[in-house]
Amino acid sequence: MTLNSIKVEDSSCNATETEAVTSSSMQSSGVHKVCLPPYRTTFQKLRQRLSEIFFPDDPLHKFKNQTGLRKFVLGLQFFFPVFEWGPLYSFKLVRSDIISGLTIASLAIPQGISYAKLANLPPIIGLYSSFVPPLIYSILGSSRHLAVGPVSIASLVMGTMLSQAVSYSQEPILYLQLAFTATLFAGLLQASLGFFRLGFIIDFLSKATLLGFMAGAAVIVSLQQLKGLLGISHFTNQMQIVPVLSSVFTHKDEWSWQTIVMGVSFLIFLLATRQISTRKPKLFWISAAAPLVSVILSTIIVFLLKSKTIQTIGHLPKGINPPSLNMLHFSGPHLALAIKTGIVTGVLSLTEGIAVGRTFAAMQNYQVDGNKEMIAIGLMNMAGSCASCFVTTGSFSRSAVNYNAGAKTVVSNIIMAATVLITLLFLMPLFHYTPNLILAAIIITAVIGLIDYQAAFRLWKVDKLDFVACLSSFFGVLFISVPLGLAIAVGVSVFKILLHVTRPNTNVLGYIPGTQSFQSLSRYSAAVRIPSFLIIAVEAPFYFANSTYLQERTLRWIREEEERIEVKKETAIKCVILDMTAVTAIDTSGIDTICELRRILEKRSLKLVLANPVGNVMEKLHNSHALEAFGLDGLYLTVSEAVADISSSWKTEP
């Protein structure tokens, strides 16, 4: 078997790489040089690295080569997307936006009240939060389909974290103060993540982690709603599954059969409408209208029954959001709690908002700038905290309804806010007889969709460690606590990255006849060994965390190959080629290991050569003078060139 010998004129490296040219131009001809990347100063490298970290999307590219006025207009559009779509807004779009706005309002009002209850806040706060934040988002936001307002997960987390220190029923003012302060910190965190372009931090909450987390939260939330569905008045403030379940069963005497019958009926009704809309997306309006219909129906029933055993919302004040700037407190014993709650709810609501925005943007093929969205959501929460609102973001369920109802722009949020305004001004007394059980049923219907066992099964099939991350956040949330559950899941995800680096794949490659391609012998039966050569591909960066492993593993590959050769009586190995194509980075420990490996093999009369080191690896090998040890013929552009050149050198000097 012979390789096609490669004969081409030497392709020279870039002019700036004179140094590399000198060190490798003495290689025998017919072999291509391995070039260094173009020379850059430390400062240039740092600048490029920082711009990759913070500005990977090159957000200012539109501003290049523009006149001053155009730049100003672009800047205005950049900071206030309303100026981008506003001038293009036409009467044709209004109709769609009004329909979708009214549709999400019919969903937002009952959900707002319910989620406020979930956060242990007065129901009216949920309506306030569906009024101011959507208006602010409509000026700053760049997603066209995001329906803004309170969401289940963030409300639940805020409720649990605050309730563990302060009880709303005992200290309502303090509780409200903490909720608004936490909202402010959530907004601050979100806006600054966006402003400092650190949005990638939320990427560390992987989809698998969120899947488990949301399912766990949904289970807890659903179980907590048994309070409303069963009519229990004394219920635990804790969030773990054990105290919640024990609360349900220790208060059996408080169960009320009227509440149970009515609650379960409405729950079945809501779940059925949800099922219909899931099956036929065109009938989305059925599940969209169902909560409001249920609220109206149940209110009428309770009003007619005048039953004392069914708990109702009771009196709600009329009027728009009162200012709450004076409620924000930056001192006192509970400040740390407010900050912590703000961080956790801020991260969670941000993750949901960004994910929802991206999902619908991808469907309609437009771009959502993650960092800009973060600033929008952050400012909306900061403003909200001064106007009696708690944490809000883009809700997945309402955004989906918004999208299906044909929303074209963020104007649907304005329509929704207007509807909420009318409700706040005139319709509040109507909620007096609305039973708590209907809120519980609405919450359960909303969160039940978060339990996506099919996705979890897909995780298991595709990636076992993703599944472990998912499970650990699920059980972490159920049995420990929300922040710890999330932390464990992030830990598992990071551990997965580290494990991949610490124990990378290594493959012995063989030649695929008729090509210049070398592939894994265990994967391609067509691949054949090349006598006298052992070609090892390393599939990870060469780091301190794996340098010992890679050295041992390489020596083991050599030992196993030698044992195999002894049994089969083939030609002994004379040269080991390390295919560095997938070695995407190297550090000083890695360089030392490669040099030491070369020394060890040299003592055994084995030659070690490197094939195809990538740019920055090549640069580091060069800077550390490790290449000098490898000599002039220790470095090749491809494995096939290395094999061809080394075998021909053996022929000429036997």
Added chain:
Amino acid sequence: MTLNSIKVEDSSCNATETEAVTSSSMQSSGVHKVCLPPYRTTFQKLRQRLSEIFFPDDPLHKFKNQTGLRKFVLGLQFFFPVFEWGPLYSFKLVRSDIISGLTIASLAIPQGISYAKLANLPPIIGLYSSFVPPLIYSILGSSRHLAVGPVSIASLVMGTMLSQAVSYSQEPILYLQLAFTATLFAGLLQASLGFFRLGFIIDFLSKATLLGFMAGAAVIVSLQQLKGLLGISHFTNQMQIVPVLSSVFTHKDEWSWQTIVMGVSFLIFLLATRQISTRKPKLFWISAAAPLVSVILSTIIVFLLKSKTIQTIGHLPKGINPPSLNMLHFSGPHLALAIKTGIVTGVLSLTEGIAVGRTFAAMQNYQVDGNKEMIAIGLMNMAGSCASCFVTTGSFSRSAVNYNAGAKTVVSNIIMAATVLITLLFLMPLFHYTPNLILAAIIITAVIGLIDYQAAFRLWKVDKLDFVACLSSFFGVLFISVPLGLAIAVGVSVFKILLHVTRPNTNVLGYIPGTQSFQSLSRYSAAVRIPSFLIIAVEAPFYFANSTYLQERTLRWIREEEERIEVKKETAIKCVILDMTAVTAIDTSGIDTICELRRILEKRSLKLVLANPVGNVMEKLHNSHALEAFGLDGLYLTVSEAVADISSSWKTEP
């Protein structure tokens, strides 16, 4: 420009991969199939993964195909390396081992006393620790050159950590109890890391981290020795640079000129001998003998002077190690401290011992089994804690002397222990007049070599982030504390791995004429673009942490390429090829991103194909059914095949 068209018979995949064959055999001929790795069950994969994690070196490979008796002998040799080298031990080796044993003993005795002082322990403990542990190591250890005994870093750390809670001068018994208990826990940790084959954990202390840490510790230790060199009796127990320096200058009245003159003279003498031996390794015996000579000389001088101002060691008890099993305490308020101290000193001493063992093994081309060494060092410390010894490991300085003095086997440790035994039994009264200043001078001379500013400079040149890790451990140790300094440095190292994954390199590739090789356009000026194609190489695994980035970055590459094409009026892009060679792993988020990218590009009438996915990536793409979306011609073995096949398909169907 045309590519060499590749015409070969289809090389078929392994028989087990029927599924993959079916899905890709319909590709046009002349193109090679991308195979799946051989099918394995989840259990087989887990087994293989676990064996790679815990047994990468296949430690039992010698046992394969052996008879029962041979297996027993091999097992004995495996657990007690003494049975491996013992039978081969010859009289020829004895001479070298005796010479090197005596040499290291002459170094070990003064260093043992000094390091015990460093740990705030009575000097005799240092001698005890140079007697029992080396004997145990000589049975269990597999390094031939390791000289076992107390070491500076671990002694220092133990001294500081314990002294912050308990003062030896006030509660000597409690302090001793804590020291022995910490030693036991250090040994337990070390042995269990080895036993459970978790030795790779110490790899996370990268060389850069250790470099900074050791330099920081050396600075602190040297400054602390000013206590002895200046004759100060009231000195801080703290370890940070600020309190140490203020201690030196606030006690100016305690400075004694006799101590200073004598101390500085001996320090200069010791540093000079060290310098000589560094320059000429053959004269290693000069620096090896210098400490003992200094001790003898200074003791005689002090004895003759009978000066009261020079502090001396004082009375030392004769006799071998008393048992200390009754001193081990597993309860009480200080247990947590003992465990913490044990963990930190255990990890540090283990790191030093393993690194030293590996260094000298590499020099003589033999293998040291890391996990076995850990068990040996761990058991030696566990036994030591029951025989009045504190933490011991292989010392770098003494092992170097041992190596240079020609040690052939671990017998030199036995000779050293025997010499220490004689000292303990008969020579203890001679140390009565040994001044503390000489111990300080010995410690400074020993640790000054740990400050390797040249290596730090190399780090700066080769890898800036390694340098940051080094600096942060250096300043962390100097200004905060040893455990926190180490934790920060490990954090920086891990952050570096995460950063590489979060913001990976992406390159646009071009074709190098005359080859089938595609390389970065920015690095190879010879590389040329192929009209209608955009070839993007991703240099990292496709993970949740970078999936958003990679999607944005790919879209930006496309945008920039389209802008360039518009300016130059070239052919528009019709196909984007993702070169997956260096994408060494993928998770569910990564798969979703690739599918979404394909959808986005499809809407823009751009084709997305993948080239050369590695084994496990291919497997996951297949399991997740993502490949089905790519269709039959969306996957190629190499970039050049993709380009050739797609361009020819365009020619046939324009």
